[in-house]
Amino acid sequence: MAMTLTNDARVIAPEVTLTTLSEDVSSRVLMKRAPLWWWCGFGISLALLMVLIIQMAVLFIVGIGVWGVEIPVAWGFAIAEYVWWIALASGGTIVSALFFLTRSPWRSATNRIAESMLLSAAPCAGLMPIMHLGRPGFFYWLFPYSSVMGVWPQMRSPLLWDFVCLLCYILMSIMYYYAGILPDLATVRDLATTRSKKIFYGILALGWRGSVAEWRNQRIVYAIMSAIMAPMVVSVHSVVGLDYAGGLTPGWHDTQFPPYFFFGAIVSGTAVIIMLTILVRWGYSLQNVLTEYHFNAMAKVMLVGSLMLAYAYVWEAFGPLYGSDVAARTEFFHRAFGFTAPVFWSEKILTVVVPQLLWLPAVRRNQLLLVLISAGVVVGMWQERFVFTTSSLEHNYIPSYWGHFFPTLWDWAALAGTIGLFLTMFFLFLRFAPIISLAEVREVIEERRAG
């Protein structure tokens, strides 16, 4: 496949060759004993995962009442975090699929990290709405299966579209990941020294032998899937936005939600990828594969995302202020200047103001600053999701039924727990699958040599 990669030497350090790359990356997977930092990180992740399991046990045994949700604020942390997680996942797809289509050279080394992140975040997103149900055991009633009662899901509900989209998205993401990693699994299999690892990766590699026909098919499938995934992630996140836009609630009933959510996904997804890339680079000493070039490029993406988000924020204010709906205007005033004002304004600062530092090239190359800015963006995005989910419900049409949402310990446990699930999964990806796409980086090296 004709890749028009740039010859920019900064994409990859000159000392990296095909052999060193394969051995470097594969050895991380095949090493007998994981490094200490991995165990520490994995241990913390598992501890947080335990929090999730305990939280779920309490939630399912005692009832949804252990959370702070109430009437009027019937949606709380779970839905806000669902949107937050799905935005992070979507960010992974954007980096991986969209920039594949644009042939961006920096994408080759980071796409596996992005996809691993996406696969780790998607279950967290999927778990949230199920935990949030009053009767979680019946979540499958949203699935259009042919039951003897002849009752189908209600097709007009955005929740149903949401359910279908999320399901398709997760399935597609798994296949996309697998299609991409297949040749790398074969490499690991070939380099494996123990029998058990040979069998394990042998099965996963599905008998890949590296023939031209195989490569050709793999490249075609991968390109087609990228072409599907890129628009799909836009639609998935837009449909999540329709959960709100379709709601008859002041502050939600707004057509800007689908793009607004997508902008948020670009910013927060990139932010997480930046943080994870730095972790991988540092942990696996892959400084020569993951170079400043990558950080520079991703920081630019984040900066563009935050500018788009700023545009959405202008509309967030303009809509209710320009419109004639008293309820929507009141709701916006309360959102911006009421009880939630500190959360509202710190969210704007973290997601839009602080990322403007990325205009400075020095900042884009400073990994410490990048981590701080990215962490701020991720926290800010969480705040944003939280504020517009609850504030709108708190300030509904009937003032007598205004209320406030106060999260409980179990709400926080659900947040901490899903972070645990995310990290656990990501650490497993780190340990058991090549975290750099060997096939694609090889192409970069080949391009460089050819160039």
Add this chain to the structure above:
Amino acid sequence: MTQSARTYWRTLEELAETPEFVAAVERQAPRFRDIVHAFDRRRFLQLMAASVALGGLSGCGPEADQRQLLPYVEQPENIVPGRNRYYAGATLQDGYATGVLVAHQMARPIKVEGNPDHPASLGAASATMQASILELYDPRRAQTLFGDGRIATWQGFVGVLHGRRERLMASNGEGLRILTGAVTSPSLAAQLAKLQQQFPGMRWHQWEPLHRDNEAASALRSFGQSADRIFDLSKADRIFAIESDLISATPGWLAYAQQFAAARRPAETGGTMSRVYAIESTPTLMGAKADHRLAMRPDEIISALRHLAGLLGAGPQQWAQEETAQAAWLKAAADDLAAHKGRALLHAGRAQPVEAHLLTDAINIALGAVGQTVKLIAPVEAMSGSKLRSISELAEDMAAGKVDTLLILGTNPVYSAPVDLDFVERLRLVPFSACLALYEDETSAACKWRIPATHDYEAWSDARAFDGTITIQQPQARPLYGGHAAQEILSVLLGDPTPDPYTLLRNFWQEYAPQEKREDFEDFWHKALQVGIVADSASDIVQVQSRPDAIAELPSGAAPSNGTLQALFRPDDGNWDGRYAHNPWLLEMPRPFTRLTWDNAALIAPNTAERLGLKTEDVVEITVEKTKLKAPIFLLPGQAPDCITLPTGWGRSGGGLGTGSGFNAYAARNSGSPWIAQIAAIRKTGETYRLATTQGQDRVLGRDLIREGDLDQFNSHPDKPLTQKKADSLYEPFQYPGRAWAMQIDLNSCIGCQACTIACQAENNVPIVGKDQVLAGRVMHWLRVDRYYSGPADEPDIAFEPMPCMHCEQAPCEVVCPVHATVHDHEGLNLMVYNRCVGTRFCSNNCPYKVRRFNFYAFAAQNERRPESWNPEVTVRGRGVMEKCTYCIQRIRTTQIDAAKEDRDIFDGEVMTACQQSCPTQAIIFGDRNNRDSAVAKRKAWPIDYDLLDDLNTKPRTTYSALVRNPNPAITTNTRPGNKASNHGDDTDE
């Protein structure tokens, strides 16, 4: 429920006499055959429980356990599963009866409705009446008889009492005291009279903490004789209310409220309506409905009344010259009243001092109201006299050691008696004390003997209504917890060691029934039981000699309070005097103004609170005379300045659910100042206490929720309504060719009494959630009554707005449910399919009216309720599902089935929702909108009918008619600022 479907039994034996029944008993329970034939009432009741009443009731009594229970082999006639049978009865408050019909399903009482034939109900049922069914079943009721701290038996008690009787006989009854609440029961009164004969030294005392002593005392002085006032609001074109409880608590208030509302529906009365002035220190329902309302301190009320008396010629001319607040306002009101002589009415509430009542009487006399809007009847109570004096004398005698045997029957003086009487300490000095109480309460804990009492629905008794009408109460169930009635205890004292309440009552009535009825006594007895009233037993109007000079002796006007704080002891709207403090529904019932649940609070005007540096939930220590009281503060708009209202009836102890809720206002109430007391000091403790209100914001914040206008506007522009409708949809609307169920709520009629909320809770198995969950925003009431203020916080306009489900034709909840759990039916009902609900709660988010409720926990399962007390016609919802108002679909379906069986249409009014049925003012009307002659269609044709939030185009089936006030054009001062059409619309948030 239909009129025709009601089957009353008159007596138990009528039921028992049917041959099928006797045969069935013989077959199924041969050992009881003889008992049935013997017609022994008491045995029959037991039999009924064991053999007829199915599992529920029969599991309750101790005897039942030892017997064999047999199921039906053949179904007895007239007990049809799923069908309600109604039995007449009465609930009592302060001794006064209100008639009820108790619905039974399979012989279990499940729901209380008002008795349309009873003058105090006219079909309506208040919140407390509705809640009485839960009290009947309350597993926390007293169940064990204690003597000297040990578990004892009834026989043991009878033996001891009988022994005392012998000694008392010897001493002529010296030292025997009986303390009751207010007594209207002719049979109980006759027993007491007989006791007095047998024991000349005995004394009968009475105590009601929320007594009406001042009303009684002023009647005696104004009319020269003891008399009760009854009112005719249908004739009252002008009402002047002085902190009036006329439509909230006075005996007969349900009937008064109906008359009151009927005169205030201009669309029905041809453009006329009454005009109400109210002056009050703390908001009342009457004040909320008033066209002109002023918040006044108690001293200002007296001077205002003197001023009014001077202006209307009821008092000395110079009174009209005295300095008073709001003189212009009073002048305008006086002119208006004077122009309606004979059709005006003044009413003062029970908490007003005797001067206020005397002035009220004098003005009523001057306005020619007596005989027109106010009528006098002989006192309904058997012993009318001052309750306060009565209990004070008892306390003095106890202290002096003059009391040797004290029977306390159905009143709770240790809790509620004036604190300076030191009742509990003095009670300990009494050698023999016995307390008959429904719950283990403060008094029973201090008595030597405590006897569980029967509930109103378990006893054979009788009682009179506000107008004297007598109801003979038949038991709705046999005593669930082995209770006994006051009549039984008095019978023992009279020498009958094995009293049988039924025989006692029947024998009494054979004597007491009117002469002409005695010949056919059976017929009289059956009719009285069946209908729920003794025909023609209302008291006659007495002609009185009005004494307008009664006020001549009044001291000159009350001294102004000069900014000193006063404590006002006022009845709580749910707990009343404390008797309902353990009732879960009433504990969780939002109070009309504060919307508080599970607690009372010291109510204070916002301005006064600001002056004192207090805010809601601050805990203060209030010193009244020698007692200190800790109470949380609650800011109440419309409260008079410098007055702190302390609602009574809270801070109970004992075994009931209300134990520990709220503070006990009686702890600061002295016999010298039962209603108004000077506050010596108020101190902020620095603590805070969380109060659970159910209302988020007090104002409409610019939304078009309460539409309001005045009568002139209504009359001058009948074609240009106070309201306007928005454009329709672009799409072809769904057609409802058959029936279209719909509801109409008249905001002008709604007085905010909360009866509908509790009626709905009772009918639809709505669980309570507890204070923590109310605080967490999870209260479950399907129907709430929103209360909105407009105008300044110290003189607000107050509006009530009942909020059931709107059953929108374009329901926003339905489109967002992913699983079809909420759907529409062909008659326009917005249905909730509990079994299908997975609990996404999107429907609640999307409901603009916020009428959906979610089971965050398994609330119903957690409720401490006997299983048989739930309504079997309505699903009890489990954890994790949404629920909401169904327009009482079970009632609709029952009626539809009836109509289908009889091959006829449903009559208008045949289906009544529970809220509609209980509403005393007919504010809620339900029916088929497609039937042009239906009441609901007629109301929806009113020009002032409007949709709530109509710009959302949800097309609600529940619509509202605008609030119409009838202001006096002569009153233009700023006392009621902005009294214009869009009062509520003017309030914006920012």
